[in-house]
Amino acid sequence: MTALLRRLQQSQLSVQVMTRLANVGVFLLASWLDSEHVAFVAFQGVLLAIPYTLIEALIGRPQSAGIVPAGWDREAWATRTAAVVTLPVAAIGFTAVSVTFPESSIFDRLLVVLPVLLQLPIEALFWSMSATRSRRRANLVPQLVAAGTLATAAFATAGLRLEVAAVPAQLAVLAWALSRRQPHAERIRPGPLTGVRLGVTYCVAAAADLLYVIALPAVAGVLAGADAIVVLRAMDLAFGPFHVALAATTREDLVVGRGSRFRTGARLLTVVLLVGISATVVTSPDVRGLLADALAAASLGTVAFYCAYKAALMVSTWLSTRHMIYSTPATYLASAIGSRAITFTALVVALLWLHTTGDLFLLLAVGELLVVAWFVLRLRLTGDPAARPPELPSPRAPSPTLVRPRQPQEKR
Structure with a gap:
């Protein structure tokens, strides 16, 4: 049973299930306990697709394709890339909330956007750690955020705004992951724009x-x-x-x-x-x-x-x-x-x-x-x-047993 749980923790299936449960759980609690702000929570769930998709494209896909230079410090590259895209994502998220909820206050809009921005470095750390650390430790980043979000959401009965239910867990996981970083003096720390161009x-x-x-x-x-x-x-x-x-x-x-x-x-x-x-x-x-x-x-x-x-x-x-x-x-x-x-x-x-x-x-x-x-x-x-998909052998192809190897010529 212990081995099965360990394998499940190291799989992406557990990551996806816990993340989905956290999102659904927060939405259900908002619909039951905070009908005044449930629309903000629902729209925040839509905005969270931005960090997942964007960081996967900028960091995860270049890593899997093998185009990241071997001498780069991957964790420095990931965190710098997340920092570069934070301002554009903030502008897009704030504008989207303002257009969707024109009568909302500045404070409400900031509460909706804040977890979306914090998710950018969290996703970046997950992808960089998946290449530099063990899969168990890399998966802990999104798993701890999801578990912490559900735990914090339980305080909704005390009047907690559920738009920020994920923030305590996000900050705690960021502090833990960044404290575990091992700087590599011999590796290259790419410039912010150089790192972003890799996944454009x-x-x-x-x-x-x-x-x-x-x-x-x-x-x-x-x-x-x-x-x-x-x-x-x-x-x-x-x-x-x-x-x-x-x-x-x-x-x-x-x-x-x-x-x-x-x-x-x-x-x-x-x-x-x-x-x-x-x-x-x-x-x-x-x-x-x-x-x-x-x-x-x-x-x-x-x-x-x-x-x-x-x-x-x-x-x-x-x-x-x-x-x-x-x-x-x-x-x-x-x-x-x-x-x-x-x-x-x-x-x-x-x-x-x-x-x-x-x-x-x-x-x-x-x-x-x-x-x-x-x-x-x-x-x-x-x-x-x-x-490429496997190809069937051609019936006209000569049998390898019928082809004689070329003999080396003798020197005169």
Whole structure:
């Protein structure tokens, strides 16, 4: 049992589960105990996607792709990079809160943005420690933050503003992690802009992904009205455990880098969750009704098409991550933009010719299947041969036993 718990603590699955539980727990407590500020807590959950995505692109992906110079002090590079992007993220977060809640006070806006800014160095330390320390110690950074957030949120009954529930844990973990740093005098401490430029290419690709995530519900609303948005959100909630497992497999690949294996227990769990959730929502209208009335009223084909879309999305995500690890930044950027061109084309086609949610989900499934084919093609044509899908031996290839080795010529 001890060995099992140790392996679970060292996996990214435990990190994703604890982080998701902390976010959901804080939101539920706010909805039960602090209805006046629950909207701030919900919007803060949206803003927290910025540090997760941004730092993964700037630090995690360059590390997994093996493009970080060998002489760099990685922990200094990570903390400096997080410091450089703090001001732009603060401006974006503060502006977003101001636009969304124009009647809120300056104090309210600062409370919403503060945990988002503190999460930047925490994510940076996690990624740098995953390359320089043990996986156990690296995983402790997000795990302790999640556990501390849940513990602090319990004080909501005493009037604590839940927007800052994570701040005590974030500060404590930052102090602990920074005190454990081991400065390397012989290593290079890159300049702030030099460190940021290393991951700019991956940021562009991540921005394209985020733009698609935002555009999808908007297109659904224009196409089939508010019910389509409700169905889309309800299905995302149903597939929540699947998304946690899928995110864990992606982060596992990024942490391990080129040494990652394709057949892992986390991937098997992801497939099992996909099949189980798909079978449940397809066969049980009662379960769909628990999530939303609009989902219960959706046709069987609509739900089945969405499940097929999630299956194709799972495969395309794995292929995209593998391609990123084994390719140069420019090559991966071309592949990522090409894949998003396919999915945005599907959205344009939906706006021009489709009229129902079921047709939209069918088109999304077809689009993701095309993305899978796109990444398979790119893996075969570019990158390291170790990342390409296996090829079948050609029947015309000569047998190696029939080829005689060339004999060295004698010197005259």
